[in-house]
Every structure is written in C-alpha cells, then in structure tokens.
Amino acid sequence: MTTSTQVTALGLGNMGQALARAFLAHGHPTTVWNRSPAKGDALVAAGARRAGSVADAVAGADLVVVCVVDYAAARQLLEPAAAALHGRTVVNLTADTPDAARDLAAWAADHGVDYLDGSIMTPTITIDTPDAVLIYSGPDDLYRRHAPTLAALGGTQRHLGADPGRAAAFDVALLDFFWTAAAGMTHAFALAKAEGIDDAELVPLAEDLAGLLQASIAEHGERLDGDRYHADVATLATIAAGLDHVVAASERRGLDTSVQLAALAQMRRAIDAGHGGDDHSVLSAVLLAEREAVSTA
Ligand SMILES: NC(=O)c1ccc[n+]([C@@H]2O[C@H](COP(=O)([O-])OP(=O)(O)OC[C@H]3O[C@@H](n4cnc5c(N)ncnc54)[C@H](OP(=O)(O)O)[C@@H]3O)[C@@H](O)[C@H]2O)c1
Numbered sequence: 001m002t003t004s005t006q007v008t009a010l011g012l013g014n015m016g017q018a019l020a021r022a023f024l025a026h027g028h029p030t031t032v033w034n035r036s037p038a039k040g041d042a043l044v045a046a047g048a049r050r051a052g053s054v055a056d057a058v059a060g061a062d063l064v065v066v067c068v069v070d071y072a073a074a075r076q077l078l079e080p081a082a083a084a085l086h087g088r089t090v091v092n093l094t095a096d097t098p099d100a101a102r103d104l105a106a107w108a109a110d111h112g113v114d115y116l117d118g119s120i121m122t123p124t125i126t127i128d129t130p131d132a133v134l135i136y137s138g139p140d141d142l143y144r145r146h147a148p149t150l151a152a153l154g155g156t157q158r159h160l161g162a163d164p165g166r167a168a169a170f171d172v173a174l175l176d177f178f179w180t181a182a183a184g185m186t187h188a189f190a191l192a193k194a195e196g197i198d199d200a201e202l203v204p205l206a207e208d209l210a211g212l213l214q215a216s217i218a219e220h221g222e223r224l225d226g227d228r229y230h231a232d233v234a235t236l237a238t239i240a241a242g243l244d245h246v247v248a249a250s251e252r253r254g255l256d257t258s259v260q261l262a263a264l265a266q267m268r269r270a271i272d273a274g275h276g277g278d279d280h281s282v283l284s285a286v287l288l289a290e291r292e293a294v295s296t297a
Helices: 014-025 037-045 054-058 071-085 098-110 140-153 166-194 199-226 236-252 258-275 282-296
Strands: 007-010 030-033 063-066 089-092 114-120 133-137 156-159
Touching: 007 014, 007 054, 014 030, 014 037, 014 140, 030 037, 030 054, 054 071, 063 071, 063 140, 071 089, 071 098, 089 098, 089 140, 098 114, 098 166, 114 140, 114 166, 133 140, 133 166, 140 156, 166 199, 166 236, 166 258, 199 282, 236 258, 258 282
Parallel strands: 007 030, 007 063, 063 089, 089 114, 133 156
Antiparallel strands: 114 133
C-alpha cells in the first residue's frame, strides 16, 4: 500500500537518484534538486518536479531526504535554506562520522528543523528491493511518523536509537569491517597471482575461508562481551607466525605489505602485553585498553 507524501530529494548522485526513483515508484509526489541539474533529467522524465533552488525544493515537502557526498556538502546546501526548512523533517542519508551527524542534528534543532540521521548499508541496486538495508537514529516518534514513507526504499529498515550519531557509528564500524577485510582480499589475489595461481583456482578456497570468517563473527562478539579470551582453536602467537609468512612471501615477490605489517604490529603489541596464548578476539580488547591508556595519559 502506498501513501502519497510529498518528498524532496536533495542530491542526485548515484544513490540520490536511486532514492528519488523509489519514492516516485511508490506514488510519492517527488521534487528533486541537485547542484548539477542535468542529473535530474531522467527523474523529471519519470514524473519528478525539478526545483531551481534548495529553498524552492523544500517548500511544501513533508519529508526532505538528503544524500550527497559528505556532511560538509550537506551543510553547504542546507544552511542557506534554514528559513525554508523551519518546521520540516530532514532525513540525512549521507554517510559521514558520528560526530558530524550529532553536529548537524544540533544545527537542525537550533533552526527548528526535525532531524533524523541515517546510513544506507547496501549499494544503489538494492534500493526498493528486499536486499536494501537502511539504519536510522534520532527521535523515535519522528522515525515512526516517517517510516511509512521511508518504506519505499525497501528491504530492512531499523531505527537504532535517539542519539543522532548512532546510525553513523554503526556505519563506520561496519565499513571498517568490510573494507579492511576487503584490503586483505585484494592483497591475497595479488600474492596468489605473483605465485602463479589463477584467480579462478583461488576463488573457491577463498570463498570457503570467507565462510569461516562469517562463522566467527558471533563468537567474537560473545567473547568480547564476556571478556573471555581462552584460545580453543589457535593462539594469537600462532596466528602472528602465519601472518609473518604472508609478509615474507609478499616481500619476496616485491608486493607492498603495509596493511599486513600494520595487522602484525597490532598482534605483536598484544603478544608483548602477555596475550600470545589467547584467542584472536583479544585484539579488540587490547585496542580498547590502549585507547583508555592514551585518554588517561
Ligand atoms: N553509491 C552507493 O552504492 C552507496 C551505498 C551506500 C551509501 N552511499 C552513500 O551515499 C552518499 C552519496 O553517494 P553517491 O554514490 O550518490 O555519490 P556520488 O554519485 O558521487 O554523488 C555525490 C553527490 O553529492 C553532491 N555534492 C558533492 N559536493 C557537493 C556540494 N558541495 N554541494 C552540493 N552537492 C554536492 C553531488 O552533486 P553534483 O552531481 O553536482 O556533483 C552528487 O549529487 C555517500 O555518502 C555514500 O557514502 C552510497
């Protein structure tokens, strides 16, 4: 079932266009604005109204959705339109840091703008499909009021709490996980190729290994929650020795090892602190302890 809420989409990059298309597809009268207007052409052809300015775009909007490159850009377009935004709801689906989200929420509160922050955890092609994952933070009643309109974006949508920085905090933690793991993947393919292994040969074994990583996620969280690091399978010292071999083999083939050396340095600090016999998950606890030591120094 669709409702016909007036939606304004500010920012029509790859993601902004996908969002605006979804609102249109679900019957919401949709106004679009982008710094480079031509990116709105296909949306206008599909029935969107093009606005000449941000202030014009938000006039009459029940919901203003922002999706630009970062919060500096979001602020550049929102701040001059503060008067027009007064009393309206902004949902900012731009990605940035938790503090940037909290700062923008404070600016919105100062200017009488209802503000929800959000992060999109999946690529453009998932929008308006069951595979989309979007997370939000900010006032609970505001989220509940606009959830029926935001449902047009599809998939799984979760409100994670009143702190406006919470969605961005989940976002940066998950980006950390994904792209640091992906850095290992890119290096592994280069190392395998340098050793004469075809990509196609590596893929099935790498997929099996990725399955092991996925299977270890819940246990990692449980160990950290329970402060329980007894090694049942492999000790940190053994794992570090394995990573030593990766570095030696990579250096032998002339490959950059900066990511692997950074991981190894972190393991060695933990081993030096007496955790060589512990499970790999102890590294999260060591990072947190190091942070506390720095903040109390
Ligand atoms: N693409 C994805 O699959 C994906 C997935 C999850 C999350 N996200 C997040 O979604 C956000 C947008 O990503 P995207 O892929 O749509 O990026 P994009 O295609 O590079 O588009 C960037 C957008 O930001 C606008 N912009 C940049 N600087 C601006 C400024 N100073 N003032 C006004 N507008 C400005 C651009 O306007 P112009 O067209 O005028 O340059 C454009 O509309 C990012 O935070 C990204 O992390 C994207």
